[in-house]
Amino acid sequence: MDGFKISSTDEELELIENNAGVFKLLVDDEKLEIIESFVHAGRTILCQPHEAKDAINVYLILTGRLYHINSRKYVEAGSRIEFKNISESQHLSVLEDTKLIMIRTLVKFKEQFRMTNEIYKMIHLIQGKDHYTEDHCNDVGNLASQLAVYLKYDESVVENVLFSGKVHDLGKVEIDEKILLKPSSLDKYEFDSIMKHPQFGYNLLLEKTGDKDLSDILYQHHERMDGSGYPEGLKGDEIRIEAQIIVVVDSYSAMTTDRPYRKAMSHEAAVEELIKGKVTLYNPELVDGFIELMDILRGV
Numbered sequence: 001m002d003g004f005k006i007s008s009t010d011e012e013l014e015l016i017e018n019n020a021g022v023f024k025l026l027v028d029d030e031k032l033e034i035i036e037s038f039v040h041a042g043r044t045i046l047c048q049p050h051e052a053k054d055a056i057n058v059y060l061i062l063t064g065r066l067y068h069i070n071s072r073k074y075v076e077a078g079s080r081i082e083f084k085n086i087s088e089s090q091h092l093s094v095l096e097d098t099k100l101i102m103i104r105t106l107v108k109f110k111e112q113f114r115m116t117n118e119i120y121k122m123i124h125l126i127q128g129k130d131h132y133t134e135d136h137c138n139d140v141g142n143l144a145s146q147l148a149v150y151l152k153y154d155e156s157v158v159e160n161v162l163f164s165g166k167v168h169d170l171g172k173v174e175i176d177e178k179i180l181l182k183p184s185s186l187d188k189y190e191f192d193s194i195m196k197h198p199q200f201g202y203n204l205l206l207e208k209t210g211d212k213d214l215s216d217i218l219y220q221h222h223e224r225m226d227g228s229g230y231p232e233g234l235k236g237d238e239i240r241i242e243a244q245i246i247v248v249v250d251s252y253s254a255m256t257t258d259r260p261y262r263k264a265m266s267h268e269a270a271v272e273e274l275i276k277g278k279v280t281l282y283n284p285e286l287v288d289g290f291i292e293l294m295d296i297l298r299g300v
């Protein structure tokens with residue numbers, strides 16, 4: 001824009017509203033982007049290295065409360081957060097409904113939401129079939145990546161669990177709905193059929209993205225540390241660390257979500273189950289880290 005312009009603060013150039021919140025693009029110039037955002041409690045604000053390369057990302061927190069997982073620090077209303085030339089993704093967990101202004105010197109708004117939309121399309125496919133909520137799919141990806149950051153895993157692990165966590169049950173789109181939604185226990189044929197979803201997920205994701213690493217994680221997301229999982233019965237370190245992380249978070253999220261065959265468990269009961277499964281089913285370091293992180297995010 002040349003010259004000057006006066007407009008209402010209610011006037012936006014583009015508006016995106018999704019499960020995470022409302023994002024209004026207020027200024028969209030070649031080198032500058034200003035977004036007024038409202039993000040719901042329980043969601044995550046993510047700043048990835050490519051967004052802040054040779055650029056500055058500044059977040060002005062107007063209301064609400066956040067937790068910066070990387071530095072393990074709380075961020076209160078009235079704070080200003082700056083990211084410049086970061087080499088690792090930055091994860092801000094939204095503890096209370098938060099209003100903020102994002103100022104970025106790289107135009108990424110549309111591209112970023114286009115990418116998110118591709119993930120949402122896959123989540124909708126799973127949701128339509130298994131009646132899992134979109135929240136469950138997002139939670140597994142977001143919590144798994146937050147756990148990976150909290151425990152200081154490499155950036156590649158963080159990025160892998162963020163994406164594969166959100167679409168971990170993609171393979172269920174190939175399974176008969178009557179079996180997936182059966183309210184009673186499954187017979188052998190039905191259980192064998194469910195056990196094929198990691199293989200189907202591997203095939204579908206490889207076809208859609210060509211990414212072997214991400215597809216392998218989907219293939220292993222039902223393996224257990226003692227070899228009692230499926231499809232291969234892999235043990236301990238034979239299981240990729242990303243799959244080990246997703247197993248812990250997915251188990252917690254599935255236990256605390258209503259399913260066709262049972263009601264959701266309380267947080268406390270689900271934590272007790274995770275502790276019971278330490279060593280045998282789950283990596284104990286991941287269970288301890290997850291419980292610690294959940295206490296922080298739940299304000300305990």
Ligand SMILES: [Fe+2]
Nearest residue numbers: 168169221222
């Ligand atoms: Fe699964």
